[in-house]
Amino acid sequence: xxxxxxRIRPKRVLPGxxxxxxxTLLYVSVIILIPIIALVISxxxxxxxRFVRILTSARTLDALRVTVLAAAIATVxxxxxxxxxxxxxxxxxxxxxxxxxxxxxxxxALPTAVAGLALTSLFASTxxxxxxxxAMGIQVVYALPGIIIAMTFTSVPFVVRAVQPVLxxxxxxxxxxxxxxxxxxxxxxxxxxxxxxxxxxxxxxxxSMARSMGEFGAVVFIAGNxxxxxxxxxxxxxxxLQEYDYRGASVIALILLVFALLLLLISNLFQIRAARYRxxxx
Amino acid sequence: xxxEIAQLRKSFGRNEVLKGIDIAVEDKELIALLGPSGSGxxxxxxxxxxxxxxxxxxLEVDGADWLSIAARDRRxxxxxxxxxxxxxxxxxxxxxxxxxxxxxxxxxGKAVIARKVTELxxxxxxxxxxxxxxxxxxxxxxxxxxxxxxxxxxxxVLLLDEPFGALDAAVRRDLRSWLRSVHDASETTTxxxxxxxxxxxxxADRVVIMGEGRIEQIGTADQIHDHPASPFVARFxxxxxxxxxxxxxxxxxxxxxxxxxxxxxxxxxxxxxxxVRPADLTPVPDPAGLWxxxxxxxxxxxxxxxxxxPEGQDIAVEILRRAAPNLSAGQSVTLRVETGTIFTETPPGxxxxxxxxxxxxxxxxxxxxx
Numbered sequence: 211x212x213x214x215x216x217r218i219r220p221k222r223v224l225p226g227x228x229x230x231x232x233x234t235l236l237y238v239s240v241i242i243l244i245p246i247i248a249l250v251i252s253x254x255x256x257x258x259x260r261f262v263r264i265l266t267s268a269r270t271l272d273a274l275r276v277t278v279l280a281a282a283i284a285t286v287x288x289x290x291x292x293x294x295x296x297x298x299x300x301x302x303x304x305x306x307x308x309x310x311x312x313x314x315x316x317x318x319a320l321p322t323a324v325a326g327l328a329l330t331s332l333f334a335s336t337x338x339x340x341x342x343x344x345a346m347g348i349q350v351v352y353a354l355p356g357i358i359i360a361m362t363f364t365s366v367p368f369v370v371r372a373v374q375p376v377l378x379x380x381x382x383x384x385x386x387x388x389x390x391x392x393x394x395x396x397x398x399x400x401x402x403x404x405x406x407x408x409x410x411x412x413x414x415x416x417x418s419m420a421r422s423m424g425e426f427g428a429v430v431f432i433a434g435n436x437x438x439x440x441x442x443x444x445x446x447x448x449x450x451l452q453e454y455d456y457r458g459a460s461v462i463a464l465i466l467l468v469f470a471l472l473l474l475l476i477s478n479l480f481q482i483r484a485a486r487y488r489x490x491x492x
Numbered sequence: 493x494x495x496e497i498a499q500l501r502k503s504f505g506r507n508e509v510l511k512g513i514d515i516a517v518e519d520k521e522l523i524a525l526l527g528p529s530g531s532g533x534x535x536x537x538x539x540x541x542x543x544x545x546x547x548x549x550x551l552e553v554d555g556a557d558w559l560s561i562a563a564r565d566r567r568x569x570x571x572x573x574x575x576x577x578x579x580x581x582x583x584x585x586x587x588x589x590x591x592x593x594x595x596x597x598x599x600x601g602k603a604v605i606a607r608k609v610t611e612l613x614x615x616x617x618x619x620x621x622x623x624x625x626x627x628x629x630x631x632x633x634x635x636x637x638x639x640x641x642x643x644x645x646x647x648x649v650l651l652l653d654e655p656f657g658a659l660d661a662a663v664r665r666d667l668r669s670w671l672r673s674v675h676d677a678s679e680t681t682t683x684x685x686x687x688x689x690x691x692x693x694x695x696a697d698r699v700v701i702m703g704e705g706r707i708e709q710i711g712t713a714d715q716i717h718d719h720p721a722s723p724f725v726a727r728f729x730x731x732x733x734x735x736x737x738x739x740x741x742x743x744x745x746x747x748x749x750x751x752x753x754x755x756x757x758x759x760x761x762x763x764x765x766x767x768v769r770p771a772d773l774t775p776v777p778d779p780a781g782l783w784x785x786x787x788x789x790x791x792x793x794x795x796x797x798x799x800x801x802p803e804g805q806d807i808a809v810e811i812l813r814r815a816a817p818n819l820s821a822g823q824s825v826t827l828r829v830e831t832g833t834i835f836t837e838t839p840p841g842x843x844x845x846x847x848x849x850x851x852x853x854x855x856x857x858x859x860x861x862x
Contacts, residue, residue, distance in 0.1 A: 381574070381576060383572045383573075383574065383576035384576050384578060386543050386563075386570070386572070386576065387570065387572060387576040387577075387578075387641075388578075388589070388593075389542075389543070389563045389564050390541055390542070390543070390563055390564070390566075390568055390569070390570040390642075391564075391589055391590035391593065391641065391642075391645060392564045392565075392567065392590055392593055392594060392645060393564060393589075393593040394564070394593070397593045401578075401589070401593070402578055405578075405580045406579065406580060
């Protein structure tokens with residue numbers, strides 16, 4: 211007697227794998243991938259010489275310099291403030307903690323133009339902060355500090371939300387162990403807590419930096435947009451577009467894209483690193 | 493180091509977890525804090541470590557007031573229940589941690605630290621694990637590393653919180669005898685917390701039994717087994733059968749029970765309760781006996797007769813089948829008590845609150861138990 215060999219198809223617990231994956235891929239392609247490819251093609255299509263000429267023009271370089279400088283300073287500020295904020299939210303019980311926690315998401319939810327308007331009116335010479343600051347000789351609006359403040363505002367939740375869950379998961383016994391072994395509070399922080407949260411922290415900082423570099427809405431209101439002084443790269447791309455200089459716009463956009471992808475790559479490397487210790491230690 | 497604890501109290505909110513603790517631990521002694529969960533044993537250990545602070549009381553180690561010293565200056569070796577190894581450091585770095593965080597002036601040189609860590613790894617029988625991360629170790633291995641890390645600072649006192657709680661039975665037995673040898677070799681005064689009686693009695697020089705924030709008894713395995721100081725300890729040590737008796741001229745009597753083998757005690761006349769282990773009761777066939785055999789089950793080695801008393805109460809006893817009389821259901825028997833403990837604080841028919849000290853049974857806690 212022979213038994214026909216029938217291939218048995220393994221059944222998945224949830225049906226519809228092909229359909230759901232297909233939908234996801236289509237969505238990713240239409241919304242994310244194709245626009246990026248189009249941008250790369252249009253940026254690359256202008257030829258190397260013109261590309262370099264647009265890139266190295268004084269106005270483009272100035273805009274990139276302002277953008278990177280402001281974003282870097284904003285990221286440094288966010289790194290410290292965001293860490294502190296995450297620390298306060300996870301380590302202490304106090305009235306209004308939940309409210310503060312919810313407030314952290316406002317920069318995510320608020321239209322950036324609204325944020326830009328609010329900040330501008332606060333820091334203008336007639337505003338609550340701007341008046342006293344101007345009296346001290348510090349110009350915020352229509353200057354680099356204004357750009358930095360706008361970037362800080364919109365990107366700080368990235369750091370807080372990256373560090374917070376890792377801090378929450380940290381076993382309090384680790385700190386107690388360090389204490390019983392004779393470590394000072396600073397040694398406990400630098401040798402035990404910081405290494406544990408470092409990958410998440412740096413990951414959050416890089417995403418925050420990426421967001422800062424691309425920030426547009428909040429910055430254009432407060433920056434004043436003086437070419438060569440307070441004009442940021444994404445605004446320059448917008449101006450080029452309005453001048454019907456599509457190529458110029460896509461060159462600048464392409465540069466911003468490269469920066470963003472690099473930062474995302476770095477952020478993901480940090481996350482891989484963070485996963486290394488995750489299973490152990492408890 | 494000798495540890496002296498007196499009148500230690502601690503509350504968390506309204507919940508009083510330590511209600512006046514007195515213990516004197518001698519130098520180089522190995523002490524077990526034994527008790528059910530919620531008895532305050534871990535809190536007591538954490539107070540000795542400086543991880544919690546009492547509301548009142550004294551804690552002195554070799555005469556020094558430890559309540560005025562921060563945890564990090566006490567130099568205690570604390571082994572956490574879930575080990576709390578630093579996940580990003582290798583085994584070697586974990587063990588070296590306590591030495592590398594010392595102030596620069598006292599810190600041993602790198603070579604000295606490395607040599608000490610190597611010695612400890614040898615001593616703990618884990619030299620092959622030196623470069624692993626904690627995440628790559630088994631529970632028993634982590635336990636050894638945690639102990640190594642605690643021993644590396646030459647602790648004055650070694651404290652272990654449920655050291656074998658998270659391990660499986662075979663590893664547990666191994667580590668138990670190993671911990672005893674580590675203690676004997678390092679000669680460090682050691683206190684460990686456990687809820688496992690076998691572990692406590694096998695390992696410790698003396699066992700401190702805690703119940704609901706109080707010390708119920710301090711003593712060796714034999715002392716506690718033979719002379720439980722309170723109904724709580726008697727129940728905790730397996731004397732689960734409670735028989736109402738009457739005391740007259742120091743002798744306990746009850747209808748249907750042969751108490752001739754129980755010594756006379758200086759107890760006031762009146763009602764009392766006899767606490768007996770199931771194995772310390774022998775049913776003796778007696779046509780005039782007031783107890784009836786309800787049923788008999790056998791495990792091969794042991795007979796487990798269930799007996800019904802004159803007031804209708806059922807008790808299960810245990811006798812070696814080899815030595816057992818012929819028992820069958822419906823038979824009349826007299827219960828012979830081989831040994832037991834009498835407490836007068838629990839009137840018959842009314843269960844005493846476990847852990848409440850009575851005038852008669854409260855032992856002077858600071859008196860050393862021989």
